[in-house]
Amino acid sequence: MAHIAYPSTQNFKNFKADYIRALERPQDGDSDVSDPAPGKRPPARATFFGTVKLHGTNATVVFRDGNKADPQIQSRSWVIENSKKDNLGTFALLSAAPLSALVDQILAARGQGSQFEEIYICGEIAGRGVQKGVAIVALQRFFAIFNIRIDGRWVDMRRYKSCSLPQHRIYNVAQYKTFEVDIDFRASTAAVHDLMTQYTAEVFEECPFGAAFVDDTGKQVTGAGEGIVWTMVRTPDMSSEDFDDTILCNFKTKGEKFTATTSAKEPQKYVNPELADATAQFVDYALAERRFEQGIEYLEGEQAREGKPIDGYDVKLTGAFIKWVVEDTVKEERNEMERLGVPEREAKKELGARAKEWYARRCREIVDALTAG
Template sequence: MFPKINFSAGFIVAYKKYQKDQRRFNKKPPNEVKLVGTVKLHGTHADIVVYSNDQILFQSRNRALDLEHDNHDFVKTMTPHKKQILSLRDQCIAKYEDIKGKGSVKSQYPIIIAGEWVGPKIQKGVALAQLEKNKFVVISISINNSWVPDQTFFTISNENVGIYNLIARTGYWMETLDVTKPAAFKETMKKLTLQVEKECPFAKTFGIIGTGEGMVWKGDLVAETRHILGADPKFWFKDKGEDHRNTTTEDLSARKAELKANARKFAETALKESRLEQGLDYLREMQVNGMLDRHTQFVKWLCEDVITEERRMIKKMTIDINLLRKAIDAIGTEWYMKQIGFRSLDLGGSGGASEDRSS
């Protein structure tokens, strides 16, 4: 499955560990790391997995997909294009062998064409929602069970059947991050992120002006060790604009005396509308049925997502995990009940739960 991408603090921790490991082999990776930045699209993740025997599978970030268990009609739309998909697989192999040599692609590993399924009715409040129809946008490719440089494989697309390549449409950015002094890069990163949020570069290629989401950054080649960091997802990180950030926890004070109040405040900051909406998307993707099951899975997803993405800030601020879970449960439940039209009983009249309209 496609990896979950963390924030820049995780990259810095991973790179410093990489430096330490490489010193054991008398290699000295520099403090300054070259990074490749691309536009982050606000849709739903989708993968096309192609095997050497021509078998094609589809998957989301969380599960395998088929015509009975689809995600926003991704499988339904892509299934008729088997010939074109196999051609893209062959193009991936040819490009890789041009670089690594004939026979360098191992047949036991599938080619994974990872992308974002974007367009109307997938996400709200973004420029991509104004597209005439949904599009599959290639954002990463895996060959030999390793992610290859995005900028090298920018030709992998077939726009005639709705398969686009992100870099071919929007280009990419090259920046340098000094892991010992990250402030300068973070300032540059924030400016780029805000530019993308203000005007989505991918949507603009279709004449649509409107809100984007942010940026994704991947480590480039480290000359001293000949390692392409971006082959490993722990050297990827994202930055979102304020309208799409799930959290602004870095702005919270770690000096709060009351653990319960601290956990509640953290949860309130983490549970922005975008994250809550993503929880509903997860229920739809996993086809969870039944009011009780949907509520349980919704709260569980929120807890796991917040704790996973914000684990460093949780540790730094000494947030009590159990209290945080309770706060997330309370806030998430209140929001969820509003979405399905739940009205609690009162002494003055009748109430109850209306039909779950979130499915």
């Protein structure tokens, strides 16, 4: 069956820009594909439910046509059919669990009988050996559910937080510490941005998800968390016309260590568009170390998909690395690039040069380290 891609999650700055653009368009006008609620105006004021963002790798499970016995296990970009082409143990972990029991829990929470066309369970494979620099690396590898879609409609995870199989290391992030903010997109968002930054800093300082567990020695897990994902939820005063649950309307806030840009804040202006070196300054902002690391993760994911040995630092992959970094940066930071008047062609040229330089340097460093060893 065809792979179903999980939607990408924007940072708040880009989400807000697209959201305001959606608010200001004519009701019957053409919709922008990047709008958070294409086809209709989103509510001007909304509540966002925050869950801890886990630093791992995306994984999803799909059930179709009422069949609970034949799940489709996926990474972010491919269907995983066996352990030979696994992604960081995703198939090994999920194929061994009684996932039909998870479907039963989801259907019970829905309360509309046992029939369904599609159930889409979305989460993160995380823990030991998946990422680094966060508290949860002390835990045995696990799957944490963060979103569920039933028959094309995203559910309110506050109602589905009990859906989990902890005895099989399948958890639900909504069971742990959560957050909530109200955002009025027609007013200043400075105060709520500061509040979200405060909450995110607290998660970065001490991961509340990790703190709920003990490591192999019996000690409480401590350390950093990556950030928070904020998802719009329907409030009692919001009509069904104002809330479109066929769209996953969310954004992320991260601790500065985990951002792909050089600032986690939302300043009024990142660079002066009138400066002759605006392109270079845009690239300085858009390329933090984390984006390069994500490029390596992409390369390693592709190697896993093809069943090849994992080695993200191979000079033969230079072109693929540059292509990913350039495309990801332009996609993520297009709003800022256009606001500054930086031509896309010039931005791509500078991004490609920086990515090539970084990758060549890292490959040399690894070769030197191996030679010295």
